[in-house]
Amino acid sequence: MSLVAIRVVAKNTYLEVIRDRVLYVLVMFAVVFLGLCFAIGQLSYDEIFRLSMSMGLAGIHICFIGLTIFLGSAFFYREIESKTIYTIVVRPISRSQYLLGKYLGLLAVLSVLLLGFILAFTLIQLLMGLPILATTYSSFLGVFLESALLLTVTFFFSSISKPFIAITTTVCFFLIGHWVSSLDALVAKSDSAVFYVAGNVIVRAFPQLEALNWRPFAIAKVHVGLEDLSFGIYLTLAWSLLFFILSVMIFRRKDLV
Amino acid sequence: MVLEVNNLNKNFRHPWNLQKIPVLKDVSFSVPEKSVVGFLGSNGAGKTTTIKCILGILHKTSGDIKILGKDHADISVRKHIGYLPERPYFYNYLTAHEFLKFYGQLSLGIDSKNLENKIDELLGLVGLTHAKNSMLKSFSKGMLQRIGIAQALIHNPKLLILDEPLSGLDPDGRSQMAAVINNARDQGATIFFSSHLLDDVDRLCKDLVVIKDGQVRFCGPKEKFVSRQGRTYQLFYSDQGKEIIESVESLELLQSKIDSLRKQNKLISRVETERISLEEAFRELNREVSL
Ligand SMILES: Nc1ncnc2c1ncn2[C@@H]1O[C@H](COP(=O)(O)OP(=O)(O)OP(=O)(O)O)[C@@H](O)[C@H]1O
Ligand SMILES: [Mg+2]
Numbered sequence: 130m131s132l133v134a135i136r137v138v139a140k141n142t143y144l145e146v147i148r149d150r151v152l153y154v155l156v157m158f159a160v161v162f163l164g165l166c167f168a169i170g171q172l173s174y175d176e177i178f179r180l181s182m183s184m185g186l187a188g189i190h191i192c193f194i195g196l197t198i199f200l201g202s203a204f205f206y207r208e209i210e211s212k213t214i215y216t217i218v219v220r221p222i223s224r225s226q227y228l229l230g231k232y233l234g235l236l237a238v239l240s241v242l243l244l245g246f247i248l249a250f251t252l253i254q255l256l257m258g259l260p261i262l263a264t265t266y267s268s269f270l271g272v273f274l275e276s277a278l279l280l281t282v283t284f285f286f287s288s289i290s291k292p293f294i295a296i297t298t299t300v301c302f303f304l305i306g307h308w309v310s311s312l313d314a315l316v317a318k319s320d321s322a323v324f325y326v327a328g329n330v331i332v333r334a335f336p337q338l339e340a341l342n343w344r345p346f347a348i349a350k351v352h353v354g355l356e357d358l359s360f361g362i363y364l365t366l367a368w369s370l371l372f373f374i375l376s377v378m379i380f381r382r383k384d385l386v
Numbered sequence: 387m388v389l390e391v392n393n394l395n396k397n398f399r400h401p402w403n404l405q406k407i408p409v410l411k412d413v414s415f416s417v418p419e420k421s422v423v424g425f426l427g428s429n430g431a432g433k434t435t436t437i438k439c440i441l442g443i444l445h446k447t448s449g450d451i452k453i454l455g456k457d458h459a460d461i462s463v464r465k466h467i468g469y470l471p472e473r474p475y476f477y478n479y480l481t482a483h484e485f486l487k488f489y490g491q492l493s494l495g496i497d498s499k500n501l502e503n504k505i506d507e508l509l510g511l512v513g514l515t516h517a518k519n520s521m522l523k524s525f526s527k528g529m530l531q532r533i534g535i536a537q538a539l540i541h542n543p544k545l546l547i548l549d550e551p552l553s554g555l556d557p558d559g560r561s562q563m564a565a566v567i568n569n570a571r572d573q574g575a576t577i578f579f580s581s582h583l584l585d586d587v588d589r590l591c592k593d594l595v596v597i598k599d600g601q602v603r604f605c606g607p608k609e610k611f612v613s614r615q616g617r618t619y620q621l622f623y624s625d626q627g628k629e630i631i632e633s634v635e636s637l638e639l640l641q642s643k644i645d646s647l648r649k650q651n652k653l654i655s656r657v658e659t660e661r662i663s664l665e666e667a668f669r670e671l672n673r674e675v676s677l
Contacts, residue, residue, distance in 0.1 A: 133491070133495055133496045134492055136496065137488060137491045137492050137496060138492070141477070141480070141488045144479065144480065144484070145477050145478075145479050145480060148479035148521075149478075149479055211475040212471055212473075212474070212475050213475060213476055213477055215438075215441075215443050215469070215471045216469060216470075216471060216474070216476075216489070216534075216537060216538075217492070218441075218442070218443060219441045219442070219443065219464060219467060219469045220464055220489070220492040220493050221461050221462065221464045221465050221492070221493060222461075222492060223461060382445065384443075384444045384445055385438075385443045385444070386444065
């Protein structure tokens with residue numbers, strides 16, 4: 130019964146989001162942005178491959194994470210403000226199952242969107258006469274893992290605050306998450322004990338999102354190593370689980386007003 | 387008892403100074419099996435809050451709530467509850483059919499055999515057969531209310547909790563909704579519904595729970611509520627061949643009036659309780675408390 134309920138909620142979420150016109154407006158923006166990234170890559174004479182790849186992949190990364198954060202917080206906002214949630218939580222489904230169903234449904238939407246992005250990316254590459262390489266595509270897996278992780282972070286912040294604040298804090302979390310790797314390097318070189326301790330605390334408090342940045346591999350035309358791959362998956366699972374459990378704990382106690 | 391609420395308290399907290407705001411104060415009542423009970427109270431009395439606490443949408447501050455003999459937090463009990471929220475909003479981008487299927491599957495499981503038949507039957511019952519494949523975003527307020535009640539009935543619940551099922555509907559819609567409620571009762575469901583449309587309450591139910599400022603003021607048969615609040619008695623007696631009618635405000639006054647008339651050897655022909663309507667009884671109660 131419980132698995133069924135999760136599945137039903139996930140499917141329903143998927144349908145509801147995928148049919149929403151707002152989503153397509155966002156995707157349009159994303160595609161325009163993507164085109165712009167490639168266009169900038171085009172401007173320089175040499176190393177066209179290098180530049181358009183890095184710009185294009187970075188564009189996809191940013192767009193996709195933006196969509197993730199937007200969808201995650203919009204779900205909470207809509208579901209609670211519009212009271213549809215009332216008629217669902219009174220059914221034989223626990224709040225944690227409900228949240229899991231929502232998470233999986235949104236993840237399914239994101240997967241479809243990512244596939245769309247990959248398709249668009251490939252097309253643009255073909256149009257520009259760039260080689261299509263298998264090594265390029267592993268970087269998309271990194272983007273997907275990061276998105277799965279940040280979706281739970283959005284859930285967490287949305288369950289304790291209003292959507293605008295949730296979006297802002299998740300964006301900060303994302304930025305810090307990418308910055309901690311550089312901080313880690315700085316901390317390792319530092320002589321100051323205070324900086325060492327404080328720096329380490331910050332480094333440990335955030336996921337090292339740079340570990341999921343596999344774009345340099347794609348640009349260098351090499352495959353992501355097994356070690357990097359497994360660490361990335363481990364990082365995603367561990368942090369997602371943590372934030373998901375925190376969200377459930379808060380959501381369970383929440384008065385749905 | 388299908389529903390038992392004992393000493394339910396709910397405090398909200400002020401958003402800034404976090405001061406306690408008691409909204410429900412020791413609310414107790416019970417709903418017997420196969421009854422239709424109207425939950426009456428003016429705006430802000432605490433009807434919606436009570437219902438949300440019963441359903442676990444809000445967490446109660448204290449108290450004890452039992453549904454079908456089990457604690458209300460027990461998930462297994464929710465298979466038997468149908469709920470229509472006040473002013474329902476639903477998923478915009480689902481069709482009426484998908485919408486009912488979703489709730490049916492949530493409550494009954496994914497491969498419930500008769501779900502499709504049940505969906506068609508309910509759409510017919512609430513008069514939405516023509517809109518089976520339209521998306522809910524194109525629905526009017528009345529149509530949403532109808533699909534809402536269909537959603538609440540999809541799994542043949544034993545207890546139906548409806549928050550103002552009749553508001554926002556035109557007279558036709560109201561009598562249709564009343565027919566749907568009566569139909570559910572005939573099928574053996576127990577119905578607990580809030581309203582401030584007293585005519586409809588009068589039409590639909592025999593029992594009442596009346597709440598005022600977060601406290602239950604009355605719980606029992608409708609007649610008793612009306613007669614308790616109906617204070618006017620008319621005393622008919624003859625005085626030197628003329629029939630005189632006198633209105634008396636309370637039972638005690640009536641007794642002393644009768645005593646004095648008897649002492650004067652007046653012939654009392656009859657005493658009538660002036661039957662007041664539910665609406666008057668309800669207004670009377672509100673007046674009484676605010677004194
Ligand atoms: N989330 C909340 N925070 C603070 N106070 C609240 C909250 N929800 C409701 N209240 C207060 O609780 C009281 C009861 O509200 P409730 O919605 O239960 O009334 P009601 O009887 O359903 O009224 P209506 O007939 O207008 O629907 C009101 O005074 C309301 O202001
Ligand atoms: Mg209400």
